[in-house]
Amino acid sequence: xxxxxxxLLVAVAALPTLTLAQTADEKRExxxxxxxxxxxxxxxxxxxxxxxxxxxxxxxxxxxxxVDLSRAFADFMFGPPYPEFIGQAxxxxxxxQRMRAAGKxxxxxxxxxxxAGIPMIMTRVWxxxxxxxxxxxxxxxxxxxxxxxxxxxxRDFSDPDYVLFTYNGxxxxxxxxxxxxxxxxxxxxxxxxxDTGVPISEDFRVQERIRLLEDGEILEFEYxxxxxxxxxxxxxxxxxxxxxxxxxxxxxxxxxxxNDNLPSTQAGQVGLER
Amino acid sequence: MIAFKSLTVAIGISxxxxxxxxxxAQAHHSTAAFDNEQVVExxxxxxxxxxxxxxxxxxxxxxxxxxxxxxxxxxxxxAPNILMNQGWKRxxxxxxxxxxxxxNPLRNAITLKDGSQGGLYVGVELxxxxxxxxxxGLGEGTSQ
Numbered sequence: 001x002x003x004x005x006x007x008l009l010v011a012v013a014a015l016p017t018l019t020l021a022q023t024a025d026e027k028r029e030x031x032x033x034x035x036x037x038x039x040x041x042x043x044x045x046x047x048x049x050x051x052x053x054x055x056x057x058x059x060x061x062x063x064x065x066x067v068d069l070s071r072a073f074a075d076f077m078f079g080p081p082y083p084e085f086i087g088q089a090x091x092x093x094x095x096x097q098r099m100r101a102a103g104k105x106x107x108x109x110x111x112x113x114x115x116a117g118i119p120m121i122m123t124r125v126w127x128x129x130x131x132x133x134x135x136x137x138x139x140x141x142x143x144x145x146x147x148x149x150x151x152x153x154x155r156d157f158s159d160p161d162y163v164l165f166t167y168n169g170x171x172x173x174x175x176x177x178x179x180x181x182x183x184x185x186x187x188x189x190x191x192x193x194x195d196t197g198v199p200i201s202e203d204f205r206v207q208e209r210i211r212l213l214e215d216g217e218i219l220e221f222e223y224x225x226x227x228x229x230x231x232x233x234x235x236x237x238x239x240x241x242x243x244x245x246x247x248x249x250x251x252x253x254x255x256x257x258x259n260d261n262l263p264s265t266q267a268g269q270v271g272l273e274r
Numbered sequence: 275m276i277a278f279k280s281l282t283v284a285i286g287i288s289x290x291x292x293x294x295x296x297x298x299a300q301a302h303h304s305t306a307a308f309d310n311e312q313v314v315e316x317x318x319x320x321x322x323x324x325x326x327x328x329x330x331x332x333x334x335x336x337x338x339x340x341x342x343x344x345x346x347x348x349x350x351x352x353a354p355n356i357l358m359n360q361g362w363k364r365x366x367x368x369x370x371x372x373x374x375x376x377x378n379p380l381r382n383a384i385t386l387k388d389g390s391q392g393g394l395y396v397g398v399e400l401x402x403x404x405x406x407x408x409x410x411g412l413g414e415g416t417s418q
Binding site: 099104105108143144250254264 | 305306307308309326327328329333348350353355380381387388391393417
């Protein structure tokens with residue numbers, strides 16, 4: 001019995017050594033079914049990708065930014081001017097305008113904890129932290145800590161057969177002179193509206209043409225949005241953000257019982273897809 | 275004559291800009307549900323305080339002015355970081371305090387899940403008699 005105990009003790013003592021003996025590659029192999037990966041495409045933060053030789057970008061927008069609503073608070077919206085809406089979007093837009101004129105909430109999806117999604121997440125009345133790396137730009141809105149990433153490492157959009165639609169979509173950017181051009185697609189449509197209840201379809205596309213102005217104090221985004229199922233031609237809007245150096249973004253979550261304490265959201269469920 | 279026309283245009287543009295600047299604030303979620311032309315005073319005891327992003331809130335059990343119902347009221351507020359710019363601290367209102375809170379009531383006085391009435395914070399007279407926000411019976415709350 002004593003001998004058996006001794007053998008067991010030695011075996012247990014040796015376990016950490018055996019584990020340490022595995023290389024990182026071997027451990028990754030063991031976890032291969034759990035770790036997501038896109039074959040053939042280095043991740044944006046992989047040292048090999050970060051260190052690839054690239055032309056220097058014309059600007060770096062790293063900073064904390066606050067949407068410029070100094071002209072009018074309503075500038076958080078993307079119209080007017082509005083494009084010519086068609087089909088259901090035309091009816092929904094007109095209903096939204098009627099409700100707004102009557103002082104009633106309509107499709108207040110964000111108030112119900114649905115993600116604001118692109119483009120509305122960009123003009124929430126909260127700061128946005130932006131971090132520019134050689135391969136990617138990360139944007140985290142202080143509002144619900146909503147996350148965007150814009151790949152600028154030359155990759156293509158994901159295969160549509162495998163892509164996951166998300167509220168902020170998949171964004172790919174490249175520089176054209178002094179402008180960063182960002183194209184976004186694969187945007188989730190469920191309870192995702194623009195301004196006062198304008199719906200989007202899976203063909204919704206957003207292009208942002210981004211410039212850094214006034215010695216880096218102002219960030220300008222020109223929005224060019226298309227959705228042939230919901231409006232004719234391009235929906236254009238230009239927004240600016242102000243650099244705000246004496247603040248940081250914090251933690252914000254939409255909690256399950258949040259609306260128990262917000263009378264407006266309990267009154268604002270009209271028109272949502274349930 | 276040309277100078278007069280220019281002056282007229284300039285005044286017109288200035289007025290337009292002034293009107294645009296004075297546009298009522300809208301929340302990042304709609305506050306259309308609140309009647310921002312009416313202010314109700316609710317006096318009573320604080321029963322709950324939520325000092326949390328994205329919206330602070332508190333509940334008051336008491337009486338209300340202008341024929342509004344007595345009982346439990348839920349007061350919606352903007353984010354703590356905005357309230358702190360207005361002089362609020364984490365413990366400005368505590369459970370058990372007697373306060374007088376000024377709110378824009380819901381247009382359609384729906385009863386909330388917990389049976390309370392709802393309103394948007396405009397101002398408050400605290401337990402120690404000091405005030406925050408607007409407490410003259412006028413004003414428009416904001417949830418942004």
